[in-house]
């Protein structure tokens with residue numbers, strides 16, 4: 001490898017939403033270093049959003065086939081429907097690896113970009129060491145300096161300290177997404193985004209899954225969404241709640257998970273164990289303390305309303321600041337950082353603090369969940385006088401056509417202004433349906449605005465109108 005240039009105008013650490021700076025800043029003539037220890041594209045492309053959704057869709061197809069009898073369609077031997085998992089995983093892996101590899105030449109060919117394919121760590125607030133070996137600092141590590149540094153190094157799965165777990169071949173999401181094997185039984189620890197999405201995928205593609213959940217499923221959702229989700233998921237899969245974990249054993253290719261459940265000691269067995277208990281920021285590996293970058297109590301980087309750290313020439317966003325752990329919010333932040341630092345500041349334009357529109361989310365299970373704005377419990381905690389409108393899927397023309405038994409649209413309005421303050425959807429196409437509510441919320445729509453809108457008949461969004469109608473008598 002040719003010796004690295006040592007001085008840069010801009011250093012970007014992390015190639016996920018860090019991509020919002022790398023090429024745009026280089027196109028302006030800045031000498032940019034992008035430091036990425038893994039494949040280009042970050043978590044979303046390589047081990048997150050993209051591969052997970054590509055695997056979940058075939059699981060949805062299997063689910064549809066299993067429910068064919070609802071429409072009097074006979075599928076011979078419905079219990080024998082199988083999937084070539086190795087082929088599917090191979091297809092998805094090839095796709096994401098190809099997409100990632102396609103970013104490489106864009107960086108390699110750019111005259112102003114130096115792509116450093118190694119792990120880095122701070123030496124001081126302008127200097128980074130480029131490690132020859134991951135996790136180890138050595139005297140022959142190269143050092144580079146940057147005038148402006150953007151820390152967009154994300155987060156990684158956190159592993160709980162359960163006695164016996166360390167050293168066993170458990171899987172995190174990273175391994176599940178590339179696992180070609182179908183384990184007969186998989187035990188899943190966790191009940192959040194990753195456990196439910198990938199647990200659904202595993203459960204529909206040939207494994208018997210057992211969810212062991214510390215508290216309950218999808219705890220950040222509106223309380224009624226949590227209840228509906230739990231009702232549906234427990235009909236589909238073996239689910240256990242209020243579980244505490246005592247120890248894990250792995251012998252003869254079988255995991256045994258020892259737990260206490262409702263005061264009773266129990267043991268669950270499986271050939272696979274999937275741990276999905278949240279993430280931890282990559283600030284430790286980066287040795288951000290050497291740059292005196294302030295962290296919060298959980299180890300996430302503290303930034304102000306301009307995404308600046310306490311060090312004036314260092315900015316940060318995305319998972320590593322722990323605000324919203326989504327690719328869409330990280331992209332929004334990255335675009336703000338580029339605009340303010342490289343476009344507005346040099347022109348002397350007064351920089352405004354980042355103004356987040358409502359940050360929506362979706363969970364791509366079956367049923368899907370889509371949400372934006374306040375949950376009912378948040379509205380209550382804030383002392384807001386609110387009005388609810390709720391319409392089950394089955395009370396709509398398209399819901400009937402789909403033979404929906406479950407799911408609903410729930411809208412929350414502020415009583416005096418009549419404005420929408422929260423929308424929560426659980427059911428078919430919830431991740432798409434929520435978008436009209438995102439727009440209504442962002443543009444300050446009232447219940448009356450929502451009812452002055454013409455909805456296509458008989459499309460699913462009529463459910464949103466029906467929920468708004470049902471709110472009216474409650475004002």
Ligand SMILES: Cc1cc2nc3c(=O)[nH]c(=O)nc-3n(C[C@H](O)[C@H](O)[C@H](O)COP(=O)(O)OP(=O)(O)OC[C@H]3O[C@@H](n4cnc5c(N)ncnc54)[C@H](O)[C@@H]3O)c2cc1C
Pocket residue numbers: 013014015016017018035036037038039041042043044045047048049050052118119120121152153154155173194282285286317318319320324325326327328329330
């Ligand atoms: C299984 C799964 C499914 C998901 N599904 C969704 C979804 O459907 N929708 C959604 O919005 N979000 C989803 N997410 C979350 C989403 O992937 C993240 O919020 C998003 O990718 C964060 O982007 P980022 O730019 O902050 O960090 P990342 O994309 O994680 O980028 C950080 C990069 O920094 C690199 N890095 C870290 N430390 C160093 C170092 N010391 N030296 C060099 N390089 C370093 C890492 O290799 C990484 O590539 C999912 C996550 C997972 C795990």
Ligand SMILES: NC(=O)c1ccc[n+]([C@@H]2O[C@H](COP(=O)([O-])OP(=O)(O)OC[C@H]3O[C@@H](n4cnc5c(N)ncnc54)[C@H](O)[C@@H]3O)[C@@H](O)[C@H]2O)c1
Pocket residue numbers: 160161189190191192193194195197213214215216218245276277278279324325326361362363364
């Ligand atoms: N569709 C999406 O947008 C999507 C999909 C996947 C992941 N993500 C993002 O990735 C992040 C990480 O996802 P996740 O599912 O790992 O986190 P999460 O916070 O959603 O869920 C973590 C789960 O693990 C449990 N848990 C935590 N500590 C535990 C412990 N010590 N023992 C047992 N259980 C424990 C929690 O109770 C919870 O059920 C999410 O915050 C989310 O923003 C988003």
